[in-house]
Amino acid sequence: MVETAIQDISIEALRNGDRAEFAKLVDAYSAPIYRLGLRMLGNEQDAEDVLQNTFISALTHLSTFEGRSSILTWLYRIAVNESLMILRRGKPEVNIDDVDSSDENDVARPTQFVDWGALPEVELLSSEGKQALDNAIQNLPENLRMVFLLRDIQDLSIKDTADALNLSQANVKVRLLRARLMLREQLSYYYGERMKKEKSNG
Amino acid sequence: MAESTHNTCEGLLGSLSDYVDGELGAELCRQIEKHIAECEDCRIVVDTTRKTIDLVHASNDPQTDLPDEVRNRLFKRLNLDDYLKPAVK
Numbered sequence: 189m190v191e192t193a194i195q196d197i198s199i200e201a202l203r204n205g206d207r208a209e210f211a212k213l214v215d216a217y218s219a220p221i222y223r224l225g226l227r228m229l230g231n232e233q234d235a236e237d238v239l240q241n242t243f244i245s246a247l248t249h250l251s252t253f254e255g256r257s258s259i260l261t262w263l264y265r266i267a268v269n270e271s272l273m274i275l276r277r278g279k280p281e282v283n284i285d286d287v288d289s290s291d292e293n294d295v296a297r298p299t300q301f302v303d304w305g306a307l308p309e310v311e312l313l314s315s316e317g318k319q320a321l322d323n324a325i326q327n328l329p330e331n332l333r334m335v336f337l338l339r340d341i342q343d344l345s346i347k348d349t350a351d352a353l354n355l356s357q358a359n360v361k362v363r364l365l366r367a368r369l370m371l372r373e374q375l376s377y378y379y380g381e382r383m384k385k386e387k388s389n390g
Numbered sequence: 391m392a393e394s395t396h397n398t399c400e401g402l403l404g405s406l407s408d409y410v411d412g413e414l415g416a417e418l419c420r421q422i423e424k425h426i427a428e429c430e431d432c433r434i435v436v437d438t439t440r441k442t443i444d445l446v447h448a449s450n451d452p453q454t455d456l457p458d459e460v461r462n463r464l465f466k467r468l469n470l471d472d473y474l475k476p477a478v479k
Contacts, residue, residue, distance in 0.1 A: 211465070211473035218464060219456045236460055240467045247468065295403055298435050305437035309448075312441070318449045325446075340443060341450050365407045372435070372442045 199259065202250055214243055217260055220342060221267050227337050228271040230326055237274060242267040257351045261344065264352040268334060275330060295365055300376035307379060324374040328367055335360055336367035398425065402432050410440045 197216060201209040221242050225235030245266050253262055311317060328336060338349040339360070346364075350357045402422055408414045409422055426433040465474045 207470060208473060210468070211470045214464065214468065214470065215461075218461065222456050222460065232460075236463070239460070240464055243464065243468055297403065298431070301431045301434050303434045303437070305434070305441040312445055313448055317445075321445055321449055340446050361407060365404075368407060368439055368442060369403075371446075372439050375442055375445075376438055 197259070199253070199255060203253075210247065213246075213259070217263055218243070220260070221263060224264065224267055224337060224342060225271060227325065227341060228268075228333065229274055234274050238267055238270045241270045245270070257348065261348045261352050264338060264342065264344070264348075265354070268338075268352060271334075272330075295362070296369060296373075298369060298373065300373050300380060302376045302380035302383065304376060304379035304383065307383075312379075320375065320378045321371075324371050324378075327374065328370055332363050332367040332370065335363040336371075339364050340368070399429060399432050402426070402436075406436065406439060410436065410443060 197213050198206075198209055202213060218239060222235055222239045225238035226232065229235055229238065242263060246263060249266075253259065257265075325333065325336070334353060335349060335355075338344045338352055339346065344352065346357050346360050349355075349364075350360045353360070355363075402409075402425055405414055405418060405422065409419065414422070422436075426436055462474060465471055
Protein backbone atom coordinates (compact mmCIF):
# COMPACT_ATOMS: atom_id res chain seq x y z
CA MET A 189 0.00 0.00 0.00
CA VAL A 190 1.21 3.48 -0.79
CA GLU A 191 1.10 5.83 2.15
CA THR A 192 0.42 9.48 1.46
CA ALA A 193 -0.02 11.97 4.25
CA ILE A 194 -3.35 13.78 3.96
CA GLN A 195 -1.78 17.18 4.57
CA ASP A 196 0.57 16.64 1.63
CA ILE A 197 -2.25 16.87 -0.88
CA SER A 198 -2.77 20.27 -2.42
CA ILE A 199 -6.38 21.07 -3.32
CA GLU A 200 -5.15 23.86 -5.54
CA ALA A 201 -2.93 21.49 -7.51
CA LEU A 202 -5.86 19.06 -7.85
CA ARG A 203 -8.09 21.81 -9.19
CA ASN A 204 -5.37 22.82 -11.64
CA GLY A 205 -5.45 19.32 -13.08
CA ASP A 206 -2.13 18.15 -11.63
CA ARG A 207 -2.19 14.42 -12.43
CA ALA A 208 0.61 13.53 -10.03
CA GLU A 209 -1.38 15.16 -7.25
CA PHE A 210 -4.48 13.25 -8.24
CA ALA A 211 -2.48 10.00 -8.15
CA LYS A 212 -1.46 10.93 -4.59
CA LEU A 213 -5.10 11.49 -3.67
CA VAL A 214 -6.06 8.11 -5.12
CA ASP A 215 -3.35 6.35 -3.14
CA ALA A 216 -4.23 8.15 0.07
CA TYR A 217 -7.95 7.33 -0.02
CA SER A 218 -8.59 4.34 -2.22
CA ALA A 219 -8.32 1.81 0.64
CA PRO A 220 -11.00 3.41 2.88
CA ILE A 221 -13.31 3.95 -0.11
CA TYR A 222 -12.86 0.31 -1.17
CA ARG A 223 -13.55 -0.93 2.37
CA LEU A 224 -16.70 1.18 2.55
CA GLY A 225 -17.88 -0.35 -0.74
CA LEU A 226 -17.14 -3.86 0.52
CA ARG A 227 -19.10 -3.31 3.74
CA MET A 228 -21.93 -1.60 1.93
CA LEU A 229 -22.33 -4.03 -0.95
CA GLY A 230 -20.82 -7.23 0.40
CA ASN A 231 -18.80 -8.26 -2.66
CA GLU A 232 -15.48 -7.36 -4.24
CA GLN A 233 -16.70 -6.68 -7.76
CA ASP A 234 -19.27 -4.09 -6.66
CA ALA A 235 -16.75 -2.56 -4.23
CA GLU A 236 -14.30 -2.14 -7.10
CA ASP A 237 -17.00 -0.50 -9.23
CA VAL A 238 -17.72 1.93 -6.38
CA LEU A 239 -14.01 2.67 -6.05
CA GLN A 240 -13.50 3.36 -9.77
CA ASN A 241 -16.69 5.35 -10.20
CA THR A 242 -15.94 7.43 -7.11
CA PHE A 243 -12.57 8.61 -8.41
CA ILE A 244 -13.85 9.10 -11.98
CA SER A 245 -16.61 11.27 -10.58
CA ALA A 246 -14.14 13.09 -8.30
CA LEU A 247 -11.89 13.81 -11.28
CA THR A 248 -14.84 15.21 -13.25
CA HIS A 249 -16.21 17.31 -10.42
CA LEU A 250 -13.09 18.56 -8.65
CA SER A 251 -13.91 22.09 -9.71
CA THR A 252 -17.12 21.90 -7.67
CA PHE A 253 -15.32 20.83 -4.46
CA GLU A 254 -15.79 23.89 -2.28
CA GLY A 255 -13.63 22.83 0.61
CA ARG A 256 -16.42 23.20 3.16
CA SER A 257 -15.90 19.59 4.18
CA SER A 258 -12.67 17.63 4.11
CA ILE A 259 -11.83 16.02 0.81
CA LEU A 260 -12.29 12.57 2.39
CA THR A 261 -15.83 13.46 3.47
CA TRP A 262 -16.47 14.69 -0.05
CA LEU A 263 -15.16 11.42 -1.50
CA TYR A 264 -17.30 9.44 0.94
CA ARG A 265 -20.34 11.39 -0.22
CA ILE A 266 -19.62 10.38 -3.82
CA ALA A 267 -18.93 6.78 -2.78
CA VAL A 268 -22.20 6.61 -0.83
CA ASN A 269 -24.13 7.76 -3.91
CA GLU A 270 -22.30 5.27 -6.11
CA SER A 271 -23.08 2.49 -3.61
CA LEU A 272 -26.74 3.44 -3.55
CA MET A 273 -26.89 3.36 -7.33
CA ILE A 274 -25.56 -0.20 -7.31
CA LEU A 275 -27.90 -1.23 -4.49
CA ARG A 276 -30.88 0.17 -6.38
CA ARG A 277 -30.05 -1.95 -9.42
CA GLY A 278 -31.27 -4.93 -7.47
CA LYS A 279 -33.69 -3.18 -5.12
CA PRO A 280 -35.22 -0.03 -6.61
CA GLU A 281 -36.94 0.78 -3.31
CA VAL A 282 -33.64 1.50 -1.51
CA ASN A 283 -33.70 5.05 -0.23
CA ILE A 284 -31.54 6.44 2.54
CA ASP A 285 -33.86 9.39 3.08
CA ASP A 286 -36.70 7.22 4.20
CA VAL A 287 -36.52 7.85 7.88
CA ASP A 288 -40.05 7.53 9.06
CA SER A 289 -40.35 11.16 10.07
CA SER A 290 -43.47 10.55 12.15
CA ASP A 291 -41.47 8.58 14.69
CA GLU A 292 -38.00 9.93 14.06
CA ASN A 293 -37.15 9.78 17.74
CA ASP A 294 -38.79 6.47 18.30
CA VAL A 295 -36.21 3.81 19.09
CA ALA A 296 -37.03 0.13 19.42
CA ARG A 297 -36.73 -0.99 23.02
CA PRO A 298 -34.19 -3.69 23.78
CA THR A 299 -35.63 -7.18 24.13
CA GLN A 300 -32.47 -9.22 24.77
CA PHE A 301 -30.85 -8.98 28.19
CA VAL A 302 -28.14 -11.60 27.94
CA ASP A 303 -25.02 -10.45 29.78
CA TRP A 304 -22.46 -11.49 27.17
CA GLY A 305 -20.22 -8.43 27.59
CA ALA A 306 -17.96 -10.27 30.00
CA LEU A 307 -17.19 -13.15 27.63
CA PRO A 308 -13.46 -13.46 26.91
CA GLU A 309 -12.13 -11.45 23.96
CA VAL A 310 -10.76 -14.58 22.36
CA GLU A 311 -14.29 -15.91 22.08
CA LEU A 312 -15.83 -12.60 20.98
CA LEU A 313 -13.20 -12.13 18.29
CA SER A 314 -13.10 -15.75 17.08
CA SER A 315 -13.64 -16.15 13.35
CA GLU A 316 -17.16 -17.35 14.08
CA GLY A 317 -17.79 -14.31 16.28
CA LYS A 318 -16.50 -11.97 13.57
CA GLN A 319 -18.72 -13.68 11.03
CA ALA A 320 -21.74 -13.14 13.31
CA LEU A 321 -20.82 -9.46 13.56
CA ASP A 322 -20.39 -9.13 9.77
CA ASN A 323 -23.75 -10.79 9.21
CA ALA A 324 -25.39 -8.51 11.75
CA ILE A 325 -23.96 -5.43 9.97
CA GLN A 326 -25.12 -6.75 6.59
CA ASN A 327 -28.60 -7.27 8.06
CA LEU A 328 -28.99 -3.60 8.98
CA PRO A 329 -31.35 -1.71 6.67
CA GLU A 330 -29.40 0.45 4.19
CA ASN A 331 -30.49 3.75 5.71
CA LEU A 332 -29.02 2.72 9.07
CA ARG A 333 -26.05 0.79 7.70
CA MET A 334 -24.73 3.77 5.78
CA VAL A 335 -24.72 5.93 8.92
CA PHE A 336 -23.22 3.16 11.01
CA LEU A 337 -20.43 2.44 8.51
CA LEU A 338 -19.36 6.05 8.25
CA ARG A 339 -19.53 6.79 11.96
CA ASP A 340 -18.47 3.57 13.69
CA ILE A 341 -16.34 1.90 11.04
CA GLN A 342 -14.83 4.74 9.03
CA ASP A 343 -14.68 6.81 12.23
CA LEU A 344 -16.19 10.01 10.86
CA SER A 345 -17.58 12.54 13.33
CA ILE A 346 -21.35 13.01 13.58
CA LYS A 347 -20.99 16.25 11.62
CA ASP A 348 -18.92 14.70 8.83
CA THR A 349 -21.30 11.73 8.62
CA ALA A 350 -24.20 14.18 8.32
CA ASP A 351 -22.33 16.13 5.61
CA ALA A 352 -21.44 13.00 3.67
CA LEU A 353 -25.04 11.76 3.68
CA ASN A 354 -26.71 15.13 3.38
CA LEU A 355 -28.66 14.51 6.59
CA SER A 356 -29.12 16.59 9.74
CA GLN A 357 -26.89 15.75 12.70
CA ALA A 358 -30.00 14.91 14.75
CA ASN A 359 -31.08 12.44 12.11
CA VAL A 360 -27.62 10.85 12.04
CA LYS A 361 -27.73 10.45 15.82
CA VAL A 362 -31.12 8.74 15.76
CA ARG A 363 -30.05 6.38 12.98
CA LEU A 364 -26.78 5.62 14.72
CA LEU A 365 -28.60 4.73 17.93
CA ARG A 366 -31.04 2.51 16.04
CA ALA A 367 -28.21 0.78 14.19
CA ARG A 368 -26.21 0.17 17.37
CA LEU A 369 -29.25 -1.17 19.21
CA MET A 370 -30.15 -3.47 16.31
CA LEU A 371 -26.62 -4.85 16.22
CA ARG A 372 -26.63 -5.29 19.98
CA GLU A 373 -29.91 -7.22 19.75
CA GLN A 374 -28.54 -9.53 17.07
CA LEU A 375 -25.28 -10.14 18.90
CA SER A 376 -27.14 -10.70 22.19
CA TYR A 377 -29.25 -13.34 20.51
CA TYR A 378 -26.20 -14.97 18.96
CA TYR A 379 -24.11 -15.03 22.14
CA GLY A 380 -27.15 -16.00 24.21
CA GLU A 381 -27.54 -19.11 22.08
CA ARG A 382 -23.84 -19.89 22.36
CA MET A 383 -23.85 -19.46 26.11
CA LYS A 384 -26.85 -21.80 26.37
CA LYS A 385 -25.12 -24.40 24.24
CA GLU A 386 -21.91 -24.22 26.26
CA LYS A 387 -23.88 -24.59 29.48
CA SER A 388 -25.71 -27.66 28.19
CA ASN A 389 -22.41 -29.16 27.01
CA GLY A 390 -21.16 -29.00 30.53
CA MET B 391 -38.15 -1.00 32.28
CA ALA B 392 -39.47 2.26 33.78
CA GLU B 393 -40.58 5.39 31.87
CA SER B 394 -39.12 8.88 31.10
CA THR B 395 -36.03 11.15 31.91
CA HIS B 396 -32.39 10.20 32.34
CA ASN B 397 -32.66 8.25 35.53
CA THR B 398 -35.13 5.87 33.91
CA CYS B 399 -34.88 3.19 31.23
CA GLU B 400 -36.55 5.29 28.51
CA GLY B 401 -34.41 8.32 29.25
CA LEU B 402 -31.28 6.22 29.25
CA LEU B 403 -32.10 4.73 25.87
CA GLY B 404 -32.36 8.17 24.23
CA SER B 405 -28.91 9.16 25.54
CA LEU B 406 -27.25 5.79 25.17
CA SER B 407 -25.11 6.69 22.14
CA ASP B 408 -23.89 9.95 23.67
CA TYR B 409 -23.20 8.17 26.94
CA VAL B 410 -21.09 5.36 25.47
CA ASP B 411 -19.31 7.88 23.23
CA GLY B 412 -18.40 9.93 26.32
CA GLU B 413 -20.25 12.97 25.02
CA LEU B 414 -22.73 13.45 27.83
CA GLY B 415 -22.43 16.08 30.57
CA ALA B 416 -21.36 15.09 34.08
CA GLU B 417 -24.81 15.48 35.64
CA LEU B 418 -26.53 13.29 33.04
CA CYS B 419 -23.76 10.70 33.39
CA ARG B 420 -24.31 10.68 37.14
CA GLN B 421 -28.05 10.11 36.64
CA ILE B 422 -27.42 7.25 34.24
CA GLU B 423 -24.85 5.64 36.53
CA LYS B 424 -27.24 5.86 39.43
CA HIS B 425 -29.94 4.24 37.31
CA ILE B 426 -27.81 1.36 36.02
CA ALA B 427 -26.59 0.61 39.53
CA GLU B 428 -30.21 -0.23 40.33
CA CYS B 429 -31.48 -1.56 37.00
CA GLU B 430 -29.82 -4.77 35.88
CA ASP B 431 -31.45 -4.78 32.41
CA CYS B 432 -30.14 -1.30 31.63
CA ARG B 433 -26.70 -2.16 32.98
CA ILE B 434 -26.60 -5.06 30.52
CA VAL B 435 -27.84 -2.87 27.66
CA VAL B 436 -25.12 -0.28 28.36
CA ASP B 437 -22.36 -2.90 28.75
CA THR B 438 -23.30 -4.87 25.68
CA THR B 439 -23.81 -1.77 23.53
CA ARG B 440 -20.34 -0.59 24.51
CA LYS B 441 -18.99 -4.07 23.78
CA THR B 442 -20.73 -4.15 20.40
CA ILE B 443 -18.98 -0.93 19.37
CA ASP B 444 -15.64 -2.20 20.75
CA LEU B 445 -16.00 -5.37 18.69
CA VAL B 446 -16.79 -3.40 15.56
CA HIS B 447 -13.60 -1.39 16.07
CA ALA B 448 -11.51 -4.44 16.96
CA SER B 449 -12.67 -6.44 13.95
CA ASN B 450 -12.20 -3.55 11.55
CA ASP B 451 -8.66 -3.54 10.32
CA PRO B 452 -7.91 -0.11 8.89
CA GLN B 453 -4.59 -1.40 7.61
CA THR B 454 -6.30 -3.74 5.17
CA ASP B 455 -4.49 -3.10 1.93
CA LEU B 456 -6.09 -2.42 -1.35
CA PRO B 457 -5.31 -5.52 -3.43
CA ASP B 458 -2.55 -4.75 -5.96
CA GLU B 459 -4.63 -5.80 -8.94
CA VAL B 460 -7.50 -3.53 -7.81
CA ARG B 461 -5.07 -0.61 -7.51
CA ASN B 462 -3.60 -1.39 -10.94
CA ARG B 463 -7.00 -1.48 -12.61
CA LEU B 464 -8.03 1.74 -10.85
CA PHE B 465 -4.94 3.61 -12.07
CA LYS B 466 -5.49 2.32 -15.61
CA ARG B 467 -9.15 3.34 -15.57
CA LEU B 468 -8.09 6.84 -14.46
CA ASN B 469 -5.36 7.02 -17.11
CA LEU B 470 -2.80 7.33 -14.36
CA ASP B 471 -0.73 4.29 -15.46
CA ASP B 472 2.44 6.33 -15.53
CA TYR B 473 2.07 6.95 -11.76
CA LEU B 474 1.64 3.26 -10.96
CA LYS B 475 5.34 2.66 -10.50
CA PRO B 476 7.23 2.52 -8.35
CA ALA B 477 4.67 1.22 -5.86
CA VAL B 478 6.14 1.64 -2.39
CA LYS B 479 5.60 -1.49 -0.32
